Amino acid sequence: AQSVAQPEDQVNVAEGNPLTVKCTYSVSGNPYLFWYVQYPNRGLQFLLKYITGDNLVKGSYGFEAEFNKSQTSFHLKKPSALVSDSALYFCAVRDLGGFKTIFGAGTRLFVKA
Amino acid sequence: GAGVSQSPSNKVTEKGKDVELRCDPISGHTALYWYRQSLGQGLEFLIYFQGNSAPDKSGLPSDRFSAERTGGSVSTLTIQRTQQEDSAVYLCASSSSALSAYEQYFGPGTRLTVT
Numbered sequence: 001a002q003s004v005a006q007p008e009d010q011v012n013v014a015e016g017n018p019l020t021v022k023c024t025y026s027v028s029g030n031p032y033l034f035w036y037v038q039y040p041n042r043g044l045q046f047l048l049k050y051i052t053g054d055n056l057v058k059g060s061y062g063f064e065a066e067f068n069k070s071q072t073s074f075h076l077k078k079p080s081a082l083v084s085d086s087a088l089y090f091c092a093v094r095d096l097g098g099f100k101t102i103f104g105a106g107t108r109l110f111v112k113a
Numbered sequence: 114g115a116g117v118s119q120s121p122s123n124k125v126t127e128k129g130k131d132v133e134l135r136c137d138p139i140s141g142h143t144a145l146y147w148y149r150q151s152l153g154q155g156l157e158f159l160i161y162f163q164g165n166s167a168p169d170k171s172g173l174p175s176d177r178f179s180a181e182r183t184g185g186s187v188s189t190l191t192i193q194r195t196q197q198e199d200s201a202v203y204l205c206a207s208s209s210s211a212l213s214a215y216e217q218y219f220g221p222g223t224r225l226t227v228t
Contacts, residue, residue, distance in 0.1 A: 105155035
């Protein structure tokens with residue numbers, strides 16, 4: 001069965017510093033991987049996805065994620081955090097043959113000025 | 114263009130009552146999903162529809178929950194005999210297709226409170 005783990009409930013980082021939000025996954029085959037963000041009082045928004053090809057995926061708002069097949073990870077990164085990046089981030093996975101997307105529990109990111 | 118809309122935005126109901134939650138997906142999107150987000154929890158998959166295919170109901174937590182999608186567009190999630198543990202935010206999402214790696218577009222959610 002598919003599963004997604006976000007090992008950190010919360011990540012704290014100072015503005016201007018690099019940030020990483022971790023995600024590991026488990027699927028029976030090759031995965032589709034996604035990151036979504038939920039800002040306070042706003043709906044979930046798509047950030048980026050990995051389907052195939054280049055392991056480094058670039059997305060919205062300067063975020064990127066690195067797919068690592070051997071470690072079954074898809075960590076979200078940004079070189080320089082902004083206070084406005086503070087939000088709840090969800091990693092999600094779907095296997096190529098499936099239709100159901102499984103979401104992680106979410107990681108709350110706090111960026112301090 | 115118009116995004117996914119959900120109504121009502123908030124619903125307070127008494128335990129034991131039935132509720133209906135509505136979702137209007139993005140026009141042309143064939144896939145529609147329902148999720149539940151409880152306080153401090155991630156997204157729990159409930160059900161998805163893809164075109165005219167039979168829906169995947171594997172995530173519905175009990176037979177009190179049901180959903181339908183009329184004309185391949187609007188969807189209604191019905192919860193019968195609501196319980197306090199049903200209190201959560203119910204999110205609807207749509208995508209171009211469930212058959213590929215299309216991202217999902219989420220509505221603002223319906224916050225359900227069962228008293």
